[in-house]
Amino acid sequence: MxxxxxxxxxxxxxxxxxxxxxxxxxxxxxxxxxxxxxxxxxxxxxxxxxxxxxxxxxxxxxxxxxxxxxxxxxxxxxxxRNNNTNDVAPFLRFRRFYEENGSHITFSKAQEFLNSLPKDVYTTISKDSVTFELPNGTKPKVPIFSESVGSARLNYCFVELTLDCLWNDSEVQPRDVKLNHLHAISMDLFLNPLHEQPACRLEGKKLYLFDGQHKTLAKALNGVTHATFKVYLDLSRAAATVLVNSVQAKIKKLPLTPFELAAKLTDELLDYLELYQDKVGQDKRLSKGSFVLSNNLTENGPRRLSKRRESTLL
Ligand SMILES: [Zn+2]
Structure with a gap:
């Protein structure tokens, strides 16, 4: 040709x-x-x-x-289209990797693409603070907070982490990476950088990410090297599963931006749709492209952002 x-x-x-x-x-x-x-x-x-x-x-x-x-x-x-090459090229390289891998990749596989394979993290926990020892050699010390979820009292902290600190909590969150969702979040983060923090839990020397996988990957693709995470210090895998599987729990953690709420509900809906399709077989009328998400990756392309981004800075 x-x-x-x-x-x-x-x-x-x-x-x-x-x-x-x-x-x-x-x-x-x-x-x-x-x-x-x-x-x-x-x-x-x-x-x-x-x-x-x-x-x-x-x-x-x-x-x-x-x-x-x-x-x-x-x-x-x-x-x-007219988007800036530097804004879209990382996502397109990821998309090619995604397609080369049969359009089914896990969070861990995406970490491979981003050269951020997870490593151990060391922690020293005292009465009211926790000191982390991260793979990049930094040692942030942060205060411990606690909250009630149901009858349990959970201890947590907020800390800046790099992508190579995080193991996917694959039993709690077995879902594959969804390209449309990843792209939507990646674009939204340019306009609304203050999303709710992704959540992980400490178990031994490992931090398991159980909520916010797409947001975490989107930030990394957008070139963000450090991001703040909510780290639960004593949350079991079983308790994390309960927390993440309850739509109620997600919505209770308000305030979410309307976008986050829509994205989470869309995720829930897609999961039910997948279960449904597994049971009854695929049906063209129920393909993801036509049902929940506009097929914006192949047809319409991303929104043009730079003009609006400039205006938010003014
Ligand atoms: Zn190409």
């Missing part, structure tokens, strides 16, 4: 780089290192539909010089 290139763009690229129009495609190909600049995957000139994209969009003053022109898989380039 040829590189998709309009005649006028071909002429503009040719004149900006001192070439003849018929030389443009071969020159683009040799400059590309045969890699898609969005997902970093191999481009196959014979079988892939390949598009030309401007690293800095033309609408933001980007020119037609080779230094600003890249080749990309058509699917990803359509999805990127």
């Amino acid at each position: 040829p590189i998709i290139l309009s005649k006028s763009l071909k002429n503009q690229i040719a004149s900006a780089n001192g070439l003849k129009p018929e030389q443009v495609e071969d020159e683009l190909w040799s400059q590309s290192s045969q890699k898609c600049f969005l997902c970093d995957g191999q481009l196959n000139r014979a079988s892939d539909t390949i598009e030309v994209d401007h690293h800095i969009p033309q609408s933001e003053g980007g020119g037609h010089e080779f230094s600003n022109i890249r080749l990309a898989h058509s699917l990803y380039n359509k999805w990127k």
